[in-house]
Amino acid sequence: MDVVESAILDPTVGWLILAGFSVLWIVLGWHLGRGAGQLDDYVLAGRNVGLALGTATVMATWVTSNTTMAAPQLALQMGVWGVVGYSLGCVGLFMFAPVARRIRRLMPAGYTSGDFIRLRYGHLAWRIFLAISLFYGLGWLVSMGMAGGILIHALTGIPYLHGMTVILGICVGYTLLGGLRAVIGTDFIQAFLILVGIVIIAVLAIQSIGFDEIHSAVLRERPELLNLLMPAAIMFLFNNLLFGVGEIFHSNVWWSRAFAFRTGVGFKAYTLAGLLWAPIPIVAGFIALATPALGLNVPAADMVGPMVAAEILGTTGAVLVLVMVFAALSSSLDSLLAATSILVVEDIYRRHFRPRATAAELKTATAWIILGLGVLTWFLCAPRVTTLAELLYFTGAFVASTIWPVIAGLFWHRATPGGAIAGMLLGIAAGLYGYFAVGFYVAALIGAAVSMAAVLVATLLSRSHFDWAALREEHPAASGGIA
Amino acid sequence: MIISASGLAVLVSVALAVTVAAPLLLLALLVRDLKRGELW
Numbered sequence: 001m002d003v004v005e006s007a008i009l010d011p012t013v014g015w016l017i018l019a020g021f022s023v024l025w026i027v028l029g030w031h032l033g034r035g036a037g038q039l040d041d042y043v044l045a046g047r048n049v050g051l052a053l054g055t056a057t058v059m060a061t062w063v064t065s066n067t068t069m070a071a072p073q074l075a076l077q078m079g080v081w082g083v084v085g086y087s088l089g090c091v092g093l094f095m096f097a098p099v100a101r102r103i104r105r106l107m108p109a110g111y112t113s114g115d116f117i118r119l120r121y122g123h124l125a126w127r128i129f130l131a132i133s134l135f136y137g138l139g140w141l142v143s144m145g146m147a148g149g150i151l152i153h154a155l156t157g158i159p160y161l162h163g164m165t166v167i168l169g170i171c172v173g174y175t176l177l178g179g180l181r182a183v184i185g186t187d188f189i190q191a192f193l194i195l196v197g198i199v200i201i202a203v204l205a206i207q208s209i210g211f212d213e214i215h216s217a218v219l220r221e222r223p224e225l226l227n228l229l230m231p232a233a234i235m236f237l238f239n240n241l242l243f244g245v246g247e248i249f250h251s252n253v254w255w256s257r258a259f260a261f262r263t264g265v266g267f268k269a270y271t272l273a274g275l276l277w278a279p280i281p282i283v284a285g286f287i288a289l290a291t292p293a294l295g296l297n298v299p300a301a302d303m304v305g306p307m308v309a310a311e312i313l314g315t316t317g318a319v320l321v322l323v324m325v326f327a328a329l330s331s332s333l334d335s336l337l338a339a340t341s342i343l344v345v346e347d348i349y350r351r352h353f354r355p356r357a358t359a360a361e362l363k364t365a366t367a368w369i370i371l372g373l374g375v376l377t378w379f380l381c382a383p384r385v386t387t388l389a390e391l392l393y394f395t396g397a398f399v400a401s402t403i404w405p406v407i408a409g410l411f412w413h414r415a416t417p418g419g420a421i422a423g424m425l426l427g428i429a430a431g432l433y434g435y436f437a438v439g440f441y442v443a444a445l446i447g448a449a450v451s452m453a454a455v456l457v458a459t460l461l462s463r464s465h466f467d468w469a470a471l472r473e474e475h476p477a478a479s480g481g482i483a
Numbered sequence: 484m485i486i487s488a489s490g491l492a493v494l495v496s497v498a499l500a501v502t503v504a505a506p507l508l509l510l511a512l513l514v515r516d517l518k519r520g521e522l523w
Contacts, residue, residue, distance in 0.1 A: 045523065046523060048523055049523060050516040050519075050521040050522050050523065051515075051516060051521070052509060052513040052515070053513075053516070053522060053523070055509065055512065056509050059505075080486050080494075084494075181523075188509070191506075191509060192506050192509065195502055195505045195506045195509075196506060198502060199499065199503050202495070202499055202502075206495070211488055211489075211492040211495070212488050214491075215487075215488035215491055216488070219485065223485065226485045226491075228485070228486055229484045262521065272508075276502075276505040276509075278498075278501070279497070279498030279499070279500075279501040280498075280502060282498035283495065283502055286491075286495045286498075
């Protein structure tokens with residue numbers, strides 16, 4: 001079945017919706033960014049974000065294209081455990097809650113996750129960490145840019161390249177205008193749209209088909225999806241848990257929020273966001289289990305979610321899905337653009353090339369990097385070379401190998417640079433071996449296990465005693481100029 | 484070991500209930516932060 005033939009919305013309607021939301025985000029981004037005069041306002045929203053905006057931005061950012069598109073895809077590959085496993089991505093948010101509190105306490109003037117690794121473990125570990133972080137950040141950006149193009153094409157027939165260009169362009173536009181303030185402000189509205197949209201779709205799906213019909217159709221045609229002892233699915237469940245933890249622990253998307261939240265907010269915001277996020281993949285994935293009951297022929301696995309929703313709910317449903325996923329993609333793309341840009345500016349531009357850059361120079365550089373990241377992502381998305389899940393899970397081995405170096409470095413005096421470096425490198429090597437020898441669903445699991453062993457052994461053998469005060473580095477541009 | 488229809492219904496219903504409560508909770512927190520002057 002041709003995707004364009006299956007598109008429910010007329011391309012003109014699709015363009016109108018995209019135009020409406022594009023204007024809304026750009027105006028909001030400009031409005032919210034008006035007060036972002038200083039570097040800290042632009043890249044860290046003034047370091048004073050409250051609980052409501054904090055919770056919403058964490059939740060909305062973690063609801064990505066992967067939640068709305070890969071969760072339904074995984075429901076059809078791994079069944080019930082695939083969906084539950086996906087929802088265990090919330091464990092990463094729960095575990096990061098105390099970490100966020102610790103980060104704010106130890107590094108009140110910090111900017112990036114790279115700052116921590118550099119100050120805690122030295123330059124070699126920092127550069128390895130930066131490579132992992134940038135590789136993952138770019139992979140995430142590309143997976144969402146591609147998801148935007150795929151989804152818009154599946155729902156409206158608008159060519160992939162056009163849809164992808166619009167969603168990427170809009171996110172670059174308002175992030176550029178308002179920095180992290182614009183990102184967090186729009187995230188609140190996007191969180192609302194995502195939650196309301198998913199509730200409406202799920203309720204209507206249950207009303208129109210019913211649990212019993214969905215269950216019996218899956219049991220008849222794909223009984224393995226209801227099997228609670230499906231070995232690959234159980235491995236996937238644990239793998240996804242660790243993948244989520246790794247993604248959150250290393251990524252500057254989450255560190256920058258820890259720096260941006262008002263004192264005392266980080267722990268509560270991450271915990272609450274985890275609670276609110278956990279059910280979303282279950283609800284989104286459940287919709288895909290309606291495929292056998294509907295007799296749908298899905299042309300590509302990563303299109304199953306929007307296609308099922310459009311089939312059940314018709315034009316209104318298609319509009320709803322488009323709005324909801326546009327919000328989900330925007331809320332993650334903008335966060336990544338903002339967080340990756342400050343990582344590049346602070347850890348590469350300033351630390352390697354312009355150590356005496358003024359705050360104004362760093363702010364300008366951040367804006368240019370946001371623009372550059374957008375252009376680079378566009379070029380990488382344009383060929384549409386792989387499916388979403390494949391692209392995403394390839395990074396599992398890399399991010400999972402950073403969990404233990406981060407935890408040990410934040411909480412244990414005795415954690416050493418050697419242990420962190422060994423943990424990251426051995427974890428990546430073992431995880432990649434698992435990825436190619438067994439499958440994507442074990443890469444993070446193996447990577448995290450090997451990394452943990454390396455870090456624990458090195459820490460237990462160590463006699464070093466790290467002075468936490470070394471993390472309280474003053475930023476020369478924090479007050480608006482250089483020291 | 485196959486999950487039953489009622490088991491599936493319970494799983495999805497609980498998830499749906501939390502998802503319904505989420506926007507209400509976020510709104511309540513927003514109002515509270517606004518009143519306290521702690522939005523940003």
